[in-house]
Amino acid sequence: MTDSTKSRGRGGDKRRKLAAAAAGVLHRQGVERTTLADIAHEADVPVGNVYYYFKTKDALVEAALAEHAAHLAELTGRLDRLADPRDRLKGLVEAWISQSDVAVHYGCPTGTLAVELDKREEGTLDLAAAEVIRGLLDWAESQFRALGMSDPRGLAVTLVSGYQGMSLLANALRDPKIMTDEGARLLGWLDSLTSGEDQRDG
Amino acid sequence: MTDSTKSRGRGGDKRRKLAAAAAGVLHRQGVERTTLADIAHEADVPVGNVYYYFKTKDALVEAALAEHAAHLAELTGRLDRLADPRDRLKGLVEAWISQSDVAVHYGCPTGTLAVELDKREEGTLDLAAAEVIRGLLDWAESQFRALGMSDPRGLAVTLVSGYQGMSLLANALRDPKIMTDEGARLLGWLDSLTSGEDQRDG
DNA sequence: GTCTATATAGCGATAGAC
DNA sequence: GTCTATCGCTATATAGAC
Numbered sequence: 001m002t003d004s005t006k007s008r009g010r011g012g013d014k015r016r017k018l019a020a021a022a023a024g025v026l027h028r029q030g031v032e033r034t035t036l037a038d039i040a041h042e043a044d045v046p047v048g049n050v051y052y053y054f055k056t057k058d059a060l061v062e063a064a065l066a067e068h069a070a071h072l073a074e075l076t077g078r079l080d081r082l083a084d085p086r087d088r089l090k091g092l093v094e095a096w097i098s099q100s101d102v103a104v105h106y107g108c109p110t111g112t113l114a115v116e117l118d119k120r121e122e123g124t125l126d127l128a129a130a131e132v133i134r135g136l137l138d139w140a141e142s143q144f145r146a147l148g149m150s151d152p153r154g155l156a157v158t159l160v161s162g163y164q165g166m167s168l169l170a171n172a173l174r175d176p177k178i179m180t181d182e183g184a185r186l187l188g189w190l191d192s193l194t195s196g197e198d199q200r201d202g
Numbered sequence: 203m204t205d206s207t208k209s210r211g212r213g214g215d216k217r218r219k220l221a222a223a224a225a226g227v228l229h230r231q232g233v234e235r236t237t238l239a240d241i242a243h244e245a246d247v248p249v250g251n252v253y254y255y256f257k258t259k260d261a262l263v264e265a266a267l268a269e270h271a272a273h274l275a276e277l278t279g280r281l282d283r284l285a286d287p288r289d290r291l292k293g294l295v296e297a298w299i300s301q302s303d304v305a306v307h308y309g310c311p312t313g314t315l316a317v318e319l320d321k322r323e324e325g326t327l328d329l330a331a332a333e334v335i336r337g338l339l340d341w342a343e344s345q346f347r348a349l350g351m352s353d354p355r356g357l358a359v360t361l362v363s364g365y366q367g368m369s370l371l372a373n374a375l376r377d378p379k380i381m382t383d384e385g386a387r388l389l390g391w392l393d394s395l396t397s398g399e400d401q402r403d404g
Numbered sequence: 405g406t407c408t409a410t411a412t413a414g415c416g417a418t419a420g421a422c
Numbered sequence: 423g424t425c426t427a428t429c430g431c432t433a434t435a436t437a438g439a440c
Contacts, residue, residue: 014406030321032234035433046407051435107317114374115309115317119232130374157371157380158387165367169359172316172332178359185360216424237415248425250418259416 015053017043022060023067027109031061031116058125061117068109069132076139085146086190089159092140093186096163100170100179107171110136111164136160148195155193162186217255219245224262225269229311233263233318260327263319270311271334278341287345288392291361294342295388298365302372302381309373312338313366338362350397357395364388 021043025034036057040047054060075095079088096103106112114129137156144152166182169175223245227236238259242249256262277297281290298305308314316331339358346354368384371377 028321030234030318032232033321036435037433048409048436049405049407052406055435057434107320111370111374112317112321115314115370116232118309118373119230119235119314127376130376133371133374154383157368157384161364161367161371161380161384163367164370165363165365166359168313168317168366168370169335169363171320172313172335174329174332178363181356182359182363238417239415250427251423251425253417254423254425257417 014043014045014049018045018050018053018060019063019067023064023109026061026064027112028106031113036060061113061125062128065110065113065128065132068113069135072110072132072136076136085143086193089140089143089190090187093159093163093183093190096167097179097183100176100183103167103179104170104174104176108164108167111167112171133160147193149193159186159190216245216247216251220247220252220255220262221265221269225266225311228263228266229314230308233315238262263315263327264330267312267315267330267334270315271337274312274334274338278338287348288395291342291345291392292389295361295365295385295392298369299381299385302378302385305369305381306372306376306378310366310369313369314373335362349395351395361388361392364391 018039022039025038025042029038036050037047039060040050050060054063075092076088079091082088082091102109110129110132114133117126117129120126137153137160140156140159141152144155149155162182163186166178170178170182220241224241227240227244231240238252239249241262242252252262256265277294278290281293284290284293304311312331312334316335319328319331322328339355339362342358342361343354346357351357364384365388368380371384372380
């Protein structure tokens, strides 16, 4: 229904469509409860045809993770244009708050995926989501360092941990207020931080 | 769970053994990746015999959740014997820290279960884990109220959210240091709180 | 390149022997 | 009450027609 041109060039369209569909469905239903038919249906692609683009279901999981990583990179890239690193961090929190309805319904896309993948045996994508989280931690750490904070990595962990915690709780309890309240608390915490100080008790 | 009269046989309480085995295996492997054979094997019970004690797999999931709730109740019950509510809350955080190796390997038992169950459709235990979390929030809220804090529920959410966040991150990154560092931060935060104050950033 | 039909395997659940 | 054997379903993955 989208394109009038069915296969552009090499059919990379369907591959991308499948990846986007996978990102959405896997987030909503979880990896284990999602069938290839679910993803194929969401992407408007015949079930058996999926294997022409992705050799296994795990390849689709990887593609979904890459989608989430790309979204995150786009967001941090936009925030990088802000002059003040503190404003960048606050912009990140505000982005989380603006997406709170998604978090309430399905949790953080990367966080819930990490929980699910961690239950797998070693060497089967069990640490794949960790890479995305680490990328976010690295970015936040850079901002705290630019602000002259003494323990930038620790502050980054506190920030991302705060987001993961509030997303999990809001999702489990189906309570949007947790997102707004805890989000406001994180913003206040960012404002309260002063350069070089050791204050991390927020 | 229901009756103590039902499975009080002389061959050992298999029902309880199955529930305990379910709590452990479901935590480590996740609900969807755990088969009844896994649980039966862990409990040293023949596979087909499981259905004599639990009618469905979901009944075993409920029993596992009840085990986690019981452990939590036992912990808070012990902490209730402390005179100072602040010491009770700090005791809770210290208990979390002492269990950090488990959290690093498999995450918070209730939290990861909540994430997994939330992916289900409505009416299929999708909110079962939320009840256990709510119980913990209620207990923490009582302690903050006893301390004379102005927003006891909000503080309880911040505390439990902090635990869930640090467990998720430590688990995803397989990093025990996150548990000790963030745990220490929570202890410092509890110490910094002063009665009736609105300070939640600090 | 695209899609249909099907092979194969594994799991939850049941029937029924003892 | 305890356990074995097995059914029926579903989902991943493949073979091969168009």
